[in-house]
């Protein structure tokens with residue numbers, strides 16, 4: 001029988017957006033690596049937690065720390081796609097994108113910080129390659145993900161003396177329900193899927209597991225000297241100009 005891998009054994013983790021896509025893969029991989037995990041999402045997870053609710057986030061993190069006997073691994077992954085050019089974007093769409101993708105991280109980190117400071121823990125968030133460079137028709141989404149990259153650096157500096165590390169993962173196009181919604185919002189979804197693959201020098205879409213493996217590394221003690229990093233996992237997408 002294969003030996004159980006233990007890269008995260010003893011880690012107590014809380015994962016937002018854990019009910020689907022990248023988050024669900026993170027939960028699976030963390031458990032395979034020996035972590036104790038509470039997944040949180042609007043549905044399909046261990047606890048219902050809407051990252052737009054300060055009270056909901058505070059309660060979910062307090063209950064998780066109580067149940068697991070502490071918390072040392074926070075994963076801020078919940079997010080939504082926001083499509084549209086800025087000048088035509090409805091104010092409620094702007095607000096919702098910012099509230100979930102960026103302020104949701106603030107709420108989770110604020111609630112988890114005392115536990116992370118006690119354990120010398122980690123914060124690993126899901127940003128995007130479009131937090132590093134711009135993408136057409138996604139102004140608000142890009143701004144939220146650039147915000148995640150910068151928040152990560154700030155949290156790394158603010159947390160260093162308390163032994164807290166903060167990093168983020170920047171996925172390229174990854175086959176999940178969120179990407180499918182994005183594709184369906186394009187004029188020609190089939191052509192958009194092909195075009196998305198062609199953008200990547202390693203000519204395929206990412207998988208949720210590709211992303212989860214990066215979260216395992218950054219949350220593990222193997223990355224004990226890595227903080228403030230925005231790790232691209234993107235098949236080379238944002239490496240440079242690529243003509244196929």
Ligand SMILES: NC(=O)c1ccc[n+]([C@@H]2O[C@H](COP(=O)([O-])OP(=O)(O)OC[C@H]3O[C@@H](n4cnc5c(N)ncnc54)[C@H](O)[C@@H]3O)[C@@H](O)[C@H]2O)c1
Nearest residue numbers: 017020021022050051077078079128171173174176177178
């Ligand atoms: N799929 C991609 O190509 C891609 C690329 C770059 C970044 N990302 C980011 O990856 C993360 C995960 O997305 P995914 O692709 O797995 O999509 P997904 O839609 O499968 O998963 C996102 C999860 O977040 C949850 N969520 C949404 N709003 C929430 C809220 N208010 N409170 C709590 N949970 C909420 C959803 O219910 C869902 O389970 C997101 O932050 C997304 O922006 C995805």
